[in-house]
Amino acid sequence: MIEIGRLCVKLAGRDAGKKCVIADVLDKNFVLIDGETRRRKCNIRHLEPLKDMIKIKKGAASSEISAEFKKLGIEVKETKKKEKAEKPKKLRGKDKKPSEEKPKKEKKKADKKEKPAEKKEAPKKETKKEEPKKK
């Protein structure tokens, strides 16, 4: 039953219930399948063979198999390949915008210098004020 060109239905996983074709026999237990399902290695136990056969070569390309499936009246969804997005470039030196970052740093430093003197008094008052609001 398990031979190249045999139509099957997948029984396990997210492609369960979908039709596929055996494109290659890899092993005693494993075959290469393609069709409505993803093109992948598959255990024989996860396949239910059907009566029908398709004439395909050993290790046929997915485009050939999808063409054969169309003849049978089964539509195969074509998956688009993802295009790689360009990596964002880090700007350095002259290209960097000077206006964005410099003023922030100055502010932080200024705050730190001022705080330590006030710290001992200030935080206690703040915590007391916050608690009653929560309740």
Added chain:
Amino acid sequence: MPAGRHKSRTLRRVSRKTPGAKTTLQYKKRKPSKAKCGMCGAVLSGVPRERPKKMQNISKTKKRPERPFGGVLCPKCMRKIIKESIRE
């Protein structure tokens, strides 16, 4: 003594540590029963057991296995149904 409404076991008891390092008893609602297969009644794996409010925040893909009849039937029963539909 616990309050009268806390004496029955309708609420489950959880011991929590407070910020002051004391342990207190909290009373929380019980979790719903485990999800079961619609055909054979086997316990389904991969379906979380949470209160509805928490289930809202879990994404759909984490609430059930991603296969036909996922979260409704166990895999054995699903295979049976697929095989029967093929052989008709």
